[in-house]
Amino acid sequence: xxxxxxxxxxxxxxxxxxxxxxxxxxxxxxxxxxxxxxxxxxxxxxxxxxxxxxxxxxxxxxxxxxxxxxxxxxxxxxxxxxxxxxxxxxxxxxxxxxxxxxxxxxxxxxxxxxxxxxxxxxxxxxxxxxxxxxxxxxxxxxxxxxxxxxxxxxxxxxxxxxxxxxxxxxxxxxxxxxxxxxxxxxxxxxxxxxxxxxxxxxxxxxxxxxxxxxxxxxxxxxxxxxxxxxxxxxxxxxxxxxxxxxxxxxxxxxxxxxxxxxxxxxxxxxxxxxxxxxxxxxxxxxxxxxxxxxxxxxxxxxxxxxxxxxxxxxxxxxxxxxxxxxxxxxxxxxxxxxxxxxxxxxxxxxxxxxxxxxxxxxxxxxxxxxxxxxxxxxxxxxxxxxxxxxxxxxxxxxxxxxxxxxxxxxxxxxxxxxxxxxxxxxxxxxxxxxxxxxxxxxxxxxxxxxxxxxxxxxxxxxxxxxxxxxxxxxxxxxxxxxxxxxxxxxxxxxxxxxxx
Amino acid sequence: xxxxxxxxxxxxxxxxxxxxxxxxxxxxxxxxxxxxxxxxxxxxxxxxxxxxxxxxxxxxxxxxxxxxxxxxxxxxxxxxxxxxxxxxxxxxxxxxxxxxxxxxxxxxxxxxxxxxxxxxxxxxxxxxxxxxxxxxxxxxxxxxxxxxxxxxxxxxxxxxxxxxxxxxxxxxxxxxxxxxx
Ligand code: SF4
Numbered sequence: 001x002x003x004x005x006x007x008x009x010x011x012x013x014x015x016x017x018x019x020x021x022x023x024x025x026x027x028x029x030x031x032x033x034x035x036x037x038x039x040x041x042x043x044x045x046x047x048x049x050x051x052x053x054x055x056x057x058x059x060x061x062x063x064x065x066x067x068x069x070x071x072x073x074x075x076x077x078x079x080x081x082x083x084x085x086x087x088x089x090x091x092x093x094x095x096x097x098x099x100x101x102x103x104x105x106x107x108x109x110x111x112x113x114x115x116x117x118x119x120x121x122x123x124x125x126x127x128x129x130x131x132x133x134x135x136x137x138x139x140x141x142x143x144x145x146x147x148x149x150x151x152x153x154x155x156x157x158x159x160x161x162x163x164x165x166x167x168x169x170x171x172x173x174x175x176x177x178x179x180x181x182x183x184x185x186x187x188x189x190x191x192x193x194x195x196x197x198x199x200x201x202x203x204x205x206x207x208x209x210x211x212x213x214x215x216x217x218x219x220x221x222x223x224x225x226x227x228x229x230x231x232x233x234x235x236x237x238x239x240x241x242x243x244x245x246x247x248x249x250x251x252x253x254x255x256x257x258x259x260x261x262x263x264x265x266x267x268x269x270x271x272x273x274x275x276x277x278x279x280x281x282x283x284x285x286x287x288x289x290x291x292x293x294x295x296x297x298x299x300x301x302x303x304x305x306x307x308x309x310x311x312x313x314x315x316x317x318x319x320x321x322x323x324x325x326x327x328x329x330x331x332x333x334x335x336x337x338x339x340x341x342x343x344x345x346x347x348x349x350x351x352x353x354x355x356x357x358x359x360x361x362x363x364x365x366x367x368x369x370x371x372x373x374x375x376x377x378x379x380x381x382x383x384x385x386x387x388x389x390x391x392x393x394x395x396x397x398x399x400x401x402x403x404x405x406x407x408x409x410x411x412x413x414x415x416x417x418x419x420x421x422x423x424x425x426x427x428x429x430x431x432x433x434x435x436x437x438x439x440x441x442x443x444x445x446x447x448x449x450x451x452x453x454x455x456x457x458x459x460x461x462x463x464x465x466x467x468x469x470x471x472x473x474x475x476x477x478x479x480x481x482x483x484x485x486x487x488x489x490x491x492x493x494x495x496x497x498x499x500x
Numbered sequence: 501x502x503x504x505x506x507x508x509x510x511x512x513x514x515x516x517x518x519x520x521x522x523x524x525x526x527x528x529x530x531x532x533x534x535x536x537x538x539x540x541x542x543x544x545x546x547x548x549x550x551x552x553x554x555x556x557x558x559x560x561x562x563x564x565x566x567x568x569x570x571x572x573x574x575x576x577x578x579x580x581x582x583x584x585x586x587x588x589x590x591x592x593x594x595x596x597x598x599x600x601x602x603x604x605x606x607x608x609x610x611x612x613x614x615x616x617x618x619x620x621x622x623x624x625x626x627x628x629x630x631x632x633x634x635x636x637x638x639x640x641x642x643x644x645x646x647x648x649x650x651x652x653x654x655x656x657x658x659x660x661x662x663x664x665x666x667x668x669x670x671x672x673x674x675x676x677x678x679x680x681x
Contacts, residue, residue: 116605122641154610157589159557159571161564162607183606184561187640202636209565209661253568266509272575273522279572289663290565329509496563 002061005036005043009059009068017432017447018225020374022056022067030070031078038083044355046467047445048080048090049460050098052125056460058434058445060355065374067434067447072100079105086354086467093500097189099124109138112182112499123190142168142176150481154183161495165484172480177473184499192459197223197297197426197448200456204446205292207461208497213239213246214439215461215497216295218446221376221435223297226450228431232421235299236378241413242282242291243437244406245312248319249278250440251399251406254492258396259330261486262339270326274319281315284308299423309414320407327400340393344475344487347390356467358442359398360491364390370438378413392490428454439464441492463497523579527665529673533655537677540654541621552584553674556594556618560611561601561643566628566661570598573664573671585671591617596674599651602630602637603644615651623674627657627667635660 012023025033037043037059046058046065054069055077070077079102080087091102092111099121102108113120115134119127139149147170154162164180188207192200204219205212217239224231231239256271279289285308286294294301330336348365350356357368362384369384370376385401387394432449442464451457468491475487557570573580574587588594591614599611615624626647629635634645647653657670 114606116608117641119641154607155558155591155614159559159567159574159587161559161562161567162610183610184559184601184604185606185642186561186563186602186604186637187642190642191637191640206563206565206636209563210568212565253571266513269576272572273577276572276575276577290568290661292565292660325512329512332509494564 002040002042002064005033005040005059005061006064006066008033008036009066012068015069015432017067017434018228020065020067020434022069022432024054024069024071027070027078030068033068034078034080034083037080041352044352045080045084045086046355046443047447047460047462048087048094049447049462050094050100051449051458052098052123055094055100056447058447058462063373065434065436075099076101076103078103081106084353086470089466089470089498097121097123097500110135112185114182122187123193137164137180139166139178139180140176144170144175146170147175163495167481167484169481172482174476174479174481174484177476177484179469179473181469181495182499184496186496186500188461188500189459192456195456196454197450197456200448200459201296202293204461205295207500208463208465208494209290209292210250210494211246211439211441211444211463211497212290212292213242213295214437214444215446215463216293217243218435218437218439218444219448219461220295220297221437222433222446222448223426223435223450225433225435226431226448227427227429227433227454229298229424229426231299231424233378233418234303234420235422237413237417238300238304238422239295240378241304241312241410242286242294243439244410244413245278245282246291247440248403248406248410249275249282251403252278252319254440254489255396255399255403257489257492258340258392258486259336261489262336262392264330264333264336267326267330270322274322277315277318281308281311284311296423298426299421301423303422304417312410312414316407316410319403323400323403323407330396337393339483339486340396341389341391343392343483344479344490345389345391346471346475348388350471350474351390354467354470356442356471357438357464358440358468359395359402360468360471361442363387363394363398368443370436370443374436376437392486395490426454430454430457441465441468441494461500463494465493465495465497468493469498522576523582524577524665526583527669527672529669529676533670533673534676537655537673541677551675551678553595553623553671554586554588554593555596555598555671556588556591556614557598557600558611558614559600560607560631560647561604561637562628562630563601566600566630569661569664570600570627570667573667575664578664578668580668580671583668583672583675585675591615592619594618594622596623596625596671597651598625598627599647600626600628600631602634602640603647603649604642605644606642608644608650611647611650623654624651625655625657625670625674626653627659627662627670629658629660632656632658
């Protein structure tokens with residue numbers, strides 16, 4: 001089946017995107033593509049975005065990744081959401097930012113545009129001024145006896161990002177959750193346009209601060225692909241070292257927080273102390289605790305500082321020594337298992353339909369890890385660990401496994417750091433590229449088109465959370481409301497990452 | 501199960517009682533900052549809040565980097581509760597609004613409503629370069645460009661993100677200012 005789809009897309013004109021080609025389809029071909037996607041469950045929709053003239057869909061079929069585009073002459077294009085429900089939020093976002101309407105789309109409500117910007121369609125060729133009062137948001141209705149609504153947010157009880165959750169509950173059980181996001185919309189894409197790749201990289205690094213290395217790397221990868229550059233081996237090794245430290249500190253954070261939300265503060269405290277050790281080592285090694293702005297298109301800005309290798313080594317030793325013990329304490333508490341096992345189950349069919357990556361996808365049987373496939377240097381492709389249960393427990397367990405993997409990888413990288421240059425100068429020319437880097441919550445996908453002067457002509461940074469948020473709504477269904485924080489934490493989608 | 505629990509947790513807890521704590525020594529806030537805050541407190545003729553502060557954090561558009569470091573203040577290494585500082589769930593219980601982000605237009609109303617719910621006297625702290633003046637996001641159609649665009653701010657803590665030590669120093673300066681006035 002995927003063959004049919006690939007042939008269909010490849011009928012379109014090649015647009016020169018590297019390393020994954022982009023094909024411009026006419027309206028008939030676009031419609032045929034949607035029909036083919038509807039019939040082939042094996043095709044993953046990785047992202048959908050636009051520029052003032054076209055919409056673009058990133059697709060994965062088997063081993064192949066490609067982009068299909070379609071022109072939007074009258075501001076309309078055929079919707080993908082009837083074939084892939086995961087397209088819904090992308091279509092709503094495209095309408096809010098570029099003004100293109102998805103014909104036949106399943107949901108036409110606004111998403112990022114809360115009616116509070118001075119203009120509508122801020123990224124359209126001609127944005128329109130806006131002076132209407134903000135409209136009341138509309139939520140999907142729920143019918144049934146004894147159902148009531150609980151509105152939560154945008155300001156939450158803890159130190160968390162803002163978003164509104166509308167719960168429909170019957171007794172204790174959640175019948176439906178609908179998330180309304182967009183509160184953090186900062187206008188990322190608009191700020192990146194017309195900037196040099198180096199300046200735009202600073203925005204990519206601030207799409208979701210917890211994934212600053214992964215996003216910075218994915219953006220750099222896209223720029224380097226566009227320009228046909230291969231960064232020096234030492235730069236790649238240092239990027240991977242930073243990326244693994246980032247994965248480690250975030251997994252420690254999430255694993256500890258899951259235990260905490262399940263009622264065991266001690267594990268959270270221990271994980272927090274280990275995480276602090278990792279961040280301090282990162283500060284010694286790279287001059288910044290979160291390693292922000294260290295990855296730049298062309299390479300990395302700084303070498304590992306002289307005391308860095310020893311500091312990271314010591315932090316990794318501490319983590320490696322304590323993790324198994326923390327895991328054992330966790331396993332020996334039936335009360336923890338009681339909260340985590342069977343809670344917030346996400347069906348494998350859903351993670352496949354929504355192409356969810358990261359721990360969330362892998363805990364429900366979707367074995368996708370961008371380090372493995374499509375793979376990128378310096379990683380040696382290795383099959384990712386996969387579980388099937390799809391509950392909070394499976395997601396917590398996989399984090400534990402992946403932390404062990406990150407410790408191993410980081411140690412190996414430090415031991416065998418290749419000598420040589422840290423960065424290459426960027427040639428001033430045009431090009432188009434796609435970057436895919438595995439962050440701690442899934443693959444970060446960045447697409448960029450540079451004009452002849454090397455400035456950003458069009459760009460889309462896609463956080464993995466786009467594919468995770470819809471699954472949170474599925475995971476909570478039928479669970480008790482009190483388990484929401486635990487389930488939410490076990491997925492930990494980024495708000496800033498999708499609010500753009 | 502009980503066996504495992506005894507075997508693994510008890511000895512570790514017992515050892516923790518006799519081993520040195522993981523907690524760092526407290527940072528010392530700069531004297532000028534404390535003086536400036538004291539002057540502010542007097543100028544506003546605010547009643548003293550006592551030697552304890554309840555903090556309500558509001559993310560008004562952050563990239564979440566600032567939240568990571570604010571959360572880190574709560575870990576055992578910084579342990580902000582030893583200073584009488586704690587995070588509270590409701591603005592109605594708060595003395596301090598700790599605000600991050602460039603203030604997106606989509607968060608303005610939520611921030612103002614949160615501030616309205618916070619009883620006087622209160623401190624408003626803008627943490628992170630974004631909160632100070634919009635930072636890297638300055639000039640976007642979607643942001644107001646710093647917390648001061650909506651609320652009078654008492655203390656700015658720059659940094660992208662500020663480290664937990666810098667954040668803690670700012671919080672301690674607030675405590676000092678009201679304790680010494
Ligand atoms: S100051 Fe930096 S870390 Fe904080 S929200 Fe802004 S960009 Fe993110």
